Each structure stands twice: as structure tokens, then as C-alpha cells.
Amino acid sequence: MLAVDMAGETVRAMNGSMVAYDGEMTFKRQGMTGGEGLRGALRRRVAGESMTLMEVTGQGTVYFASEATEVTLVELAGDTLLVESDSLLALDGRLQTGVQFIGLRGMGTGQGLATTKVEGQGTVAILSDGPAIALEVAPGTPLCVDPHAYVAHRGQLQQDVVTDVNWRTVLGQGSGESVQFRYQGHGLVYVQPAERGGILEI
Amino acid sequence: MPGYTSINAKMVQVPIGHGQDVYSRRGSMLAYVGNVDFAPTVTDGQGIGGAIGRRMAGESVPMMHVTGQGTAMFGHAGLYVHVIELTGDTLYIEADRLLLYDATLQKGTMFLGEQGGARGVIRGAVSGQGLFTTTLVGRGSCAVISHGGVIELPITPQRPIHVDPQAYVAHRGQVDNTLTTAMGLRDMIGRGSGEGFQLRLTGTGTVYVQASERKV
Secondary structure (H helix, E strand, O other): OEEEEEEEEEEEEEOOOEEEEEEEEEEEEOOOOOOOHHHHHHHHHHHOOOOOEEEEEEEEEEEEOOOOOEEEEEEEEEEEEEEOHHHEEEEEOOOEEEEEEOHHHHOOOOOOOEEEEEEEEEEEEEEEOOOOEEEEEEOOEOEEEOOOOEEEEEEEEEEEEEEOOOHHHHOOOOOOOOEEEEEEEEEEEEEOOOOOOOOOOO | OOOOEEEEOOEEEEEEEOOEOEEEEOOOEEEEEEEEEEEEEOOOOOHHHHHHHHHHHOOOOOEEEEEEEEEEEEOOOOOEEEEEEEEEEEEEEOHHHEEEEEOOOEEEEEEHHHOOHHHHHHHHHHHOOOOEEEEEEEEEEEEEEEOOOEEEEEEEOOEOEEEOOOOEEEEEEEEEEEEEEOOOHHHHOOOOOOOOEEEEEEEEEEEEEEOOOOOO
């Protein structure tokens, strides 16, 4: 669960995720464009990376939660966080969101062709099924992650897909670890201790 | 009665002995040590009148009477278990949230109309709580189940609390609750913020809120 103390600021949160508050709060669903402009809205629609946020403004403390999942806070200082829109619980009103196309690697892992980009200065609350850990990636030590356990990443990272599909996988006798995301560069990857269901059993 | 020990966030251990019997949700026993008996009960130790009233009110979850000598462990469906101590005050809780309670506590059923008349009835219907709620009065402990764990929020006359009806678990103390709506044009056309209804709790007491909007 996430508690936010507010003194007149605005936060944006997943629609319907408020569980309790004290003080005075107003909840307003963001318009079709979600603060991203008409072009942003179109990109989002095309990418299938739908995201419904509400604007919360007021004085007091507001509590957010969703489906009993764990909440991790990420502080952004001008850099960019890439996260699935399903995993985004709340973010500072000052942060900018957008859609980032990531190519074909999302296919088959249930993540689609695009992901959500958050940038600016402020705090983001991300959801994970079980507590998330942040794994550091340094030049020379690439990190491989199960696509189903991937939550978010930040920093200067190149992402590619590593496959280890052989005749055993085709016969249904694979180890269940045939596809991985590999990150190279400098940054942090957030990983959860559970695997989402994808389209393919890989 | 002392002795409810949390083994982890989802299991609770209770000593059972003479004068230390408990009622628990039927089928929630996980393990026990010693001579412990589990007897299904329909009256929950309150007489047949209470049982009929509860059945009619739809606040009836099958319970069992746990007696004997030893210790028993309880849990249900991997849900979080939270222990609440009562010291003579009243806990208002949905029947399906109650995992176990001391036999020294008096269980009752309250018509929501008693708290706010017709508005109480509407509140129960809208929030999915039904028209009745369960009360526990006396001195003793009880354990409640929740999805994702509960937080306790104190309510003071200066600091009313608003709760999402689906995340509400229980409350205690001298608390008045009303259903407030922030319905606007946006909600009518399906573009609401998802926070159209809230329970407004005022007075002095505590409210228990879970980290999810899922029912048990």
C-alpha cells in the first residue's frame, strides 16, 4: 500500500486505486489525452498501451493500493523510467509520460509492441507481484531477465532478446527458460519474484 | 484472552484450553497439537434465535467451535490474517472477513438501517456489504482476513477518513459512517475516476482498510 501526503499538489494514479484518504481530495479522470496531447493519445491507441489515470488533488493523506500487490518507489532525477502501464500505480503530477515503441521483442511475452515512458523529476510508484528487486547493470556485465518477471528499467540500456529454442522446446520438453531479455549498458532493471502469463509458454 | 500469535502474515496460532475455546471459520484449521476438537456449529453459542436472524440477514458463514487442550493454527486461502484485541468495545465487521474469535466475545448481527436509517440501507446495497453487518462485543481477541493486509487508520473528530467501500474491512469505536458520492457528469458517461462512492467515517475510533478492492 502507498500513502501520499499532499499539500495542494497533484498526483496521477491508476484509475480506482484509492483505498482511503483523510482531508479534502478531489478525483478526476484524465481526459482522452492523459496530458500527453492529441498525438500522444493517438500513439498510445495505436500501440495498445492503454493507460487510465486519474488526477488527485487536495490536502491530507491519500492511500493507494491495487490487488494486494507490492509497491516500490522509484525516484527520478531527470532520467527516464520505462515501465509497463499495468505496473504503474501513481506518479508525481510533474512527471511526463509517453509511449516508447520497443519493437518486436514484446511479442509473445504478453507485453505488446510498446511500453510507457516516464521522465522528469519526481517519484513513481510501481506495482509488482511480490517485492521487486533492482538489479544493476554495468558495462561489461549484461543482465538477462525472464520477460515475465521484468517490471521496469531505467538508465542507458540496450535491450535485446536472447533465445535458446531448440528441438526440446518444440517438443514441449523445454526448461521453460527459452527466451530472455538481455540488458547491456548502464542502469537498473526491476524484477519481480513472479511470472506473468504470456501468450506463449516459453 | 492472551495468546494469539502470528506465525507469519498469513497464519495465526491460538492456545486452546479450559475456558479458552474459540469459534473459527469452518475448514480454516491448518494444524494442531494436543487434543483439540472441532465441532460444527450453527448457533455460534448465541442460541437459535441469533442463528435464524443471521441466516435471514445473509451474514451467515459456517463456523466451528474449537475446544480441548492444545494449540491450533488457522489460515484461509492464503489471505493475510490480522489480530484485533477488543477491550469492551464493539467491532463492526463483515461475516466473511472473520477468521476466528474468542468464545468470550458476543457475536451479533446489526441492521445497517440502525446506523443512518434509509441511507444506511442504500450504503449497504451500493458497497456490496448487504443490509446487515456482524458485531463483536466484549473482551478478547479476534482475527480477520484480508486481501493484501490491513492498515489501521485512526479516526478523530478533527480527522474524518474516507474509504473506498470495497477496501473497507472493519471498524470499531464511536463511528458514524455515511456514503458520500462524488458522482459527476463524467461518471454518467463512463469516464469516471473510479472513485464515485466513498464511505465517510466520522467520530472516534479506528477503521481497518485492506490493500485491495477484492472481496473475500
